[in-house]
Every structure is written in C-alpha cells, then in structure tokens.
Amino acid sequence: MMEDTKAIDQSSQELKAILDGIGEGISVIDKDLKIVWVNSIIEKWAGSLEDIRGKNCYRVYQKTDAPCEHCPTVKTFETGKIGKVRQHAYDTQGNIKYFEFISAPMVDGDRKIQTVVELAVDLTERVEIEHKLKETKDNLQAVFDGIGDGISVINKDCQVLRVNHGILQMFNKRDFSGLLGKKCFTEYFKNADICDNCPAQRTFKTGNSSHATKIYQRMDKGRTVFEISTFPIKDSQGQINRVVEHIRNVTDTIKLEDQLLYQERLAATGELAAGIAHEIRNPLSNITASAQLCMSEYKLPEPVKKYLQIVLRNAQNANLIIKDLLDLAKPNEISFKFNSIRKVILSACSLIRPKCSKQGVRLTQRISRRLPSILLDEKRLEEVFLNFILNALDAMPEGGKLAITAYPNSENNEVVINFLDTGSGISSESSNRLFQPFFTTKNDGVGLGLYLARQVISYHKGKIGIESKVGQGTKVIVKLPISRTKEEKQEL
Numbered sequence: 001m002m003e004d005t006k007a008i009d010q011s012s013q014e015l016k017a018i019l020d021g022i023g024e025g026i027s028v029i030d031k032d033l034k035i036v037w038v039n040s041i042i043e044k045w046a047g048s049l050e051d052i053r054g055k056n057c058y059r060v061y062q063k064t065d066a067p068c069e070h071c072p073t074v075k076t077f078e079t080g081k082i083g084k085v086r087q088h089a090y091d092t093q094g095n096i097k098y099f100e101f102i103s104a105p106m107v108d109g110d111r112k113i114q115t116v117v118e119l120a121v122d123l124t125e126r127v128e129i130e131h132k133l134k135e136t137k138d139n140l141q142a143v144f145d146g147i148g149d150g151i152s153v154i155n156k157d158c159q160v161l162r163v164n165h166g167i168l169q170m171f172n173k174r175d176f177s178g179l180l181g182k183k184c185f186t187e188y189f190k191n192a193d194i195c196d197n198c199p200a201q202r203t204f205k206t207g208n209s210s211h212a213t214k215i216y217q218r219m220d221k222g223r224t225v226f227e228i229s230t231f232p233i234k235d236s237q238g239q240i241n242r243v244v245e246h247i248r249n250v251t252d253t254i255k256l257e258d259q260l261l262y263q264e265r266l267a268a269t270g271e272l273a274a275g276i277a278h279e280i281r282n283p284l285s286n287i288t289a290s291a292q293l294c295m296s297e298y299k300l301p302e303p304v305k306k307y308l309q310i311v312l313r314n315a316q317n318a319n320l321i322i323k324d325l326l327d328l329a330k331p332n333e334i335s336f337k338f339n340s341i342r343k344v345i346l347s348a349c350s351l352i353r354p355k356c357s358k359q360g361v362r363l364t365q366r367i368s369r370r371l372p373s374i375l376l377d378e379k380r381l382e383e384v385f386l387n388f389i390l391n392a393l394d395a396m397p398e399g400g401k402l403a404i405t406a407y408p409n410s411e412n413n414e415v416v417i418n419f420l421d422t423g424s425g426i427s428s429e430s431s432n433r434l435f436q437p438f439f440t441t442k443n444d445g446v447g448l449g450l451y452l453a454r455q456v457i458s459y460h461k462g463k464i465g466i467e468s469k470v471g472q473g474t475k476v477i478v479k480l481p482i483s484r485t486k487e488e489k490q491e492l
Contacts, residue, residue: 023041024041024119024120024121024122025038025039025041025042025045025046025099025119025120025121025122026038026039026041026042026117026118026119026120027039027042027057027117027118027120028106028115028116028117028118029057029073029103029115029116029118030114030115030116031077031113031114031115032056033056033057033058033067033071033073033074034054034055034056034057035052035053035054035055035056035057035060036053036115037049037053038052041120042120045089045091045092045097046060046061046089046091046092047060047092057073057118058071061089061090062087062088062089062090063090068085068087070085070087071083071085072084072085072101072102072103072118073101073103073116073118075103076103076104076105076113076116077105077113077116080105080113081105082102082103082104082105083101083102083103084100084101084102084103085100085101086098086099086100086101086123087099087101089120097122097124098122098123098124098126098127099120099121099122099123099124100120100121100123101118101119101120101121102118102119102121103116103117103118103119104116104117104119105117145164145165145166147164147166148166149166149246149247149248149249150163150164150166150167150170150171150245150246150247150248150249151163151164151166151167151244151245151246151247152164152167152179152184152244152245152247153233153242153243153244153245154184154200154242154243154245155241155242155243156204156241157183158183158184158185158194158200159181159182159183159184160179160180160181160182160183160184160187161180161181161242162180163176163179163180166247167179167247170247170249171187171188173187184200184245185198188247189214189216195214197212198212199211199212199228199229199230199245200230200243200245202230203230203231203232203240203243204232204240204243207232207240208232209229209230209231209232210229210230211227211228211229211230212227212228213225213226213227213228214226214227214228223251224249224251225249225250225251225254226247226248226249226250227247227248227250228245228246228247228248229245229246229248230243230244230245230246231243231244231246232244280318280322281319281322284315284318284319284322287311287315288312288315288316288319291308291311291312291315292312294308295308295309334377334380334456334459334460335377336375336376336377337375337376337377337378338373338374338375339373339374339376339378340371340373341371341372341373341374341376341381341406341415341417341480342367342368342369342371342406343378344376344378344381344382344385345365345367345385345404345406345417346365346367347382348382348385348386348389349363349365349389349404351386352386352389352390352393355393356393356402359393359396359397359399360398360399360400361392361393361396361399361400361401361402362399362400362401362402363402363404364401364402364403364404365403365404365405366403366404366405366406367404367405367406368406368407368408370407370408371406371407371408371415372408372415372482374415374480374481374482375460376460376480377456377459377460380456380459381456381460383456384453384456384457384478385417385419387449387450387452387453388419388453388476389402389404389419391449391450391474391476392419392421392423392474394423395421395423395424395425395473395474396421396422396423396424400421400422400423400473401421401422402419402420402421402422403418403419403420403421404417404418404419404420405417405418405420406418408482409479412479413481413482414462414479414480414481414482415479415480415481415482416477416478416479417477417478417479417480418475418476418477418478419475419476419478420473420474420475420476421473421474421475422472422473423473423474424470424471425468425469425470425471425472425473425474426466426468426470426474427470431466431468434450434466436451457478457480460480460481461480461481462478462479462480462481463478463479464476464477464478464479465477
C-alpha cells in the first residue's frame with residue numbers, strides 16, 4: 001500500500017513537472033467556470049493556486065463580472081470541440097497581458113465532459129512588437145502621405161505598386177485603385193510606351209539612382225515640368241526588384257527663374273532705352289523748335305507749311321514714345337488718394353467719345369453708382385483706361401461696339417471694370433505675349449502700352465486679364481481692391 005502511494009505521488013510530481021515544463025499556462029476549469037487547478041506558469045501572473053482555486057476564471061483573468069463574450073471554455077462545454085480565441089488578461093498588478101486561449105474537453109468514463117483544460121499561450125511580447133511595428137508603420141505612412149511631392153514604387157514592368165497622396169493630387173486621381181497595378185507611363189503621362197529617357201529603367205539597369213526632367217503638356221493646365229528621381233530597392237539577394245520614384249512639380253520654380261531672368265533683361269533694356277531716349281530727345285527738341293520758328297518767323301508757301309506741320313506731328317509722336325521709354329526705365333511716382341473710380345472711368349469715356357463717333361464706334365457704359373471711393377492715382381489710371389479704349393478703337397477701324405462696365409464685387413472686396421469690343425480679336429499666340437515690352441500687333445505700335453498699363457494696375461495691387469477670340473472681339477478685365485483702412489493706404 002505504501003508503495004502504491006509513493007508511486008502515485010511520484011507520478012503526480014512527474015506530471016506536474018511535465019505540465020510546468022511545457023512553458024505555457026495550463027488551467028483546469030469546471031462547468032461553473034471555476035478554477036480547479038493551474039500550473040506554475042499561471043501562478044506566476046494570476047496568483048497562487050490556493051488563492052484562486054474555486055474562483056471564476058473570468059474574475060481572476062479578465063477582472064470582469066461575467067463570462068467573456070467569446071469564451072473558448074464555454075464553447076468546449078457546449079460543443080465538445082476544441083475552442084480557440086485571442087484575448088487579453090491582467091496580472092495581479094493590473095498589467096495587461098495577451099494570450100491565445102485553447103480549450104480541450106476532459107471526459108469521464110461515460111464520455112461526459114466534466115472539466116476543460118485551457119492552454120494559455122503568452123503572446124504579450126509578440127503583441128507588443130506588433131503594436132510597435134504598427135505604430136512605426138502608421139508613422140511612416142503619415143510621413144509618406146504627408147510629403148507634398150509625388151512618391152511611387154514601381155516594378156521592372158513599370159507597374160505601380162504603391163503611391164502616396166501627392167501622386168493622386170499631382171495627376172488628378174481620385175483613389176489608389178485607379179493606379180495600383182497599372183503602367184506608370186500610361187497613368188501619369190498618357191503614353192502608350194515607356195517614356196524616353198526613363199530614369200526608372202536606368203536605375204534597374206545600373207543599380208544607381210537616376211534623375212530626369214519631364215515636360216508634360218496638359219490640355220487643361222498647359223505645360224507642367226516635373227523633376228523625377230529614382231532610387232533602387234533590393235531584395236535579400238541584393239537584386240533590384242523595385243524602384244522608388246520621387247516626382248516633384250517644378251513648374252512654378254522654373255517660371256520664377258524665368259521671371260527673374262526676364263526682369264534682369266528688362267532692367268538692362270530699360271537702362272538702354274533711357275539712354276537712347278535722352279540722346280534722341282535733345283535733337284528732337286531742336287527739330288521741333290526749328291520747325292516752329294520757321295512757321296512763325298517766315299512767310300512760307302502752303303506746301304512748305306504743310307510739310308512742317310507733318311514734321312511737328314511726328315516729333316510730337318516721337319516725344320510720346322520717348323516718354324513711354326522713360327516710364328519703362330523709371331516709372332513716375334504713384335500718388336495715391338481716396339477718389340471715385342467712377343469719376344475716372346467717366347472722364348476717360350468723355351475724352352474718347354468724339355473719336356468713337358467719328359470712327360463709327362457705338363460706345364455704351366454701365367457704370368454702377370454704388371462704386372466706392374478707393375485708393376488710386378487718378379491721372380495714371382485714366383491713362384490706362386484710355387489705352388484700353390484706344391486699343392479697342394484700333395481693332396474696329398470700320399466701326400463696331402465698345403461696352404464699358406464697372407461694378408463692385410463685395411464677395412472679393414474689389415471693383416471690376418470691363419472693356420468689351422467687337423473688333424478683330426487677338427490670336428492665342430499673341431495673347432500670351434501681350435504684356436511683354438516692345439511686343440505689338442500694330443504696324444505703327446511700340447509695344448509699351450499694355451506693359452506700362454499692367455505696371456500701373458500692379459501698383460494699385462490690382463489684376464488685369466485679357467480674353468479674346470479672333471473675329472469676335474476682345475475683353476479687358478481689371479480688378480482693383482477696395483481699401484477701407486489707413487493701414488491699407490500705408491501699405492500701398
């Protein structure tokens with residue numbers, strides 16, 4: 001009898017050693033979900049067997065007052081099958097732990113389930129690593145999507161594997177599904193085949209980063225310039241299987257560089273123009289004075305007087321050109337005062353009305369009486385408006401219609417003035433160059449009027465635009481801000 005007892009004790013110790021040596025927590029749970037027995041692994045975080053025996057497993061493990069929603073032990077008691085679920089639990093200090101609970105039935109001689117063995121595989125370290133990896137991934141994704149430039153990952157077949165939001169915005173795509181798995185050259189640049197000088201293909205061939213500039217002509221937005229850089233991604237064998245493509249829209253930068261270069265050239269041209277103007281003005285003054293002296297001091301035949309008058313008229317025109325050249329080199333100082341823009345427009349119309357009548361042009365004006373007083377230089381703006389009207393008359397040598405409208409736009413806090421004619425119109429090629437100095441479509445023009453007009457509008461912090469169709473007419477749109485405070489006046 002003593003030997004049998006010793007054998008049982010030894011077997012129990014061996015079984016306990018085996019169950020502890022498994023390295024995972026083991027519980028035995030009865031039908032009331034009370035703990036019958038646990039191994040030492042469970043005791044380490046849940047408490048000693050003496051303290052937790054007879055207590056509900058959900059109270060000990062999950063610190064709740066009711067069985068878990070997806071309890072595998074309940075499932076095993078109901079179905080007799082093995083249950084499995086991933087759940088969290090708490091140790092005696094209240095620290096959260098993560099386990100995969102696997103439950104299996106224990107049956108008696110009648111094959112009835114009396115208890116359930118529950119294996120608790122500790123996943124805490126793994127879950128924490130997963131959380132850290134997810135957090136790192138989310139942070140990287142935020143950076144990836146937060147970059148304003150376009151970034152895409154492509155394979156050797158030029159298929160798009162991944163893109164950021166910058167690509168969607170850059171190429172006007174609604175969502176990622178419209179790009180993934182498709183050819184980059186088709187989706188980005190509407191090409192039927194691989195782009196010429198493709199940097200991605202060079203990276204696949206050489207294994208080095210590559211760069212290229214791509215000029216893309218869009219129907220809706222005009223020319224767009226992209227700087228494209230590609231970088232290799234290698235697999236575990238060191239082979240390049242993907243390429244990261246960084247696409248940057250540098251259109252505005254190039255425009256700014258062109259504008260700066262243009263301004264430098266313009267400044268040099270202005271200095272040259274000023275020098276020429278000064279050199280011409282002196283002999284021109286002598287010519288004018290001599291012609292006037294001859295006409296006043298001598299009795300001349302009528303044909304001679306007629307030719308002298310032609311000399312004086314052309315000298316006057318040359319003086320006007322010289323004035324424009326000097327304005328180009330060094331514009332006169334703008335003198336701002338609060339004044340009626342309506343008054344300026346009506347004044348320009350009254351000056352030009354006789355010429356309109358003589359040329360057979362019907363002038364109509366709809367100038368709102370609600371136009372506010374704004375900060376303006378009356379003389380300079382009147383010259384600008386006269387320039388627009390004279391350009392319209394030049395486009396209607398056989399007569400036509402000229403409509404001038406002005407109204408306040410309270411939504412944008414501005415005054416809008418329109419000059420609409422029914423003249424010959426301007427070609428799209430010429431429209432792009434209208435504000436360049438010395439560009440003109442007139443046979444006898446110098447090409448400074450619109451350039452100086454835009455300068456004056458710019459000094460008023462306004463905007464100017466021109467819409468035109470050949471054979472239908474031209475519309476000049478001027479928008480001037482409505483200034484309401486002294487501070488705004490000081491800024492101007």
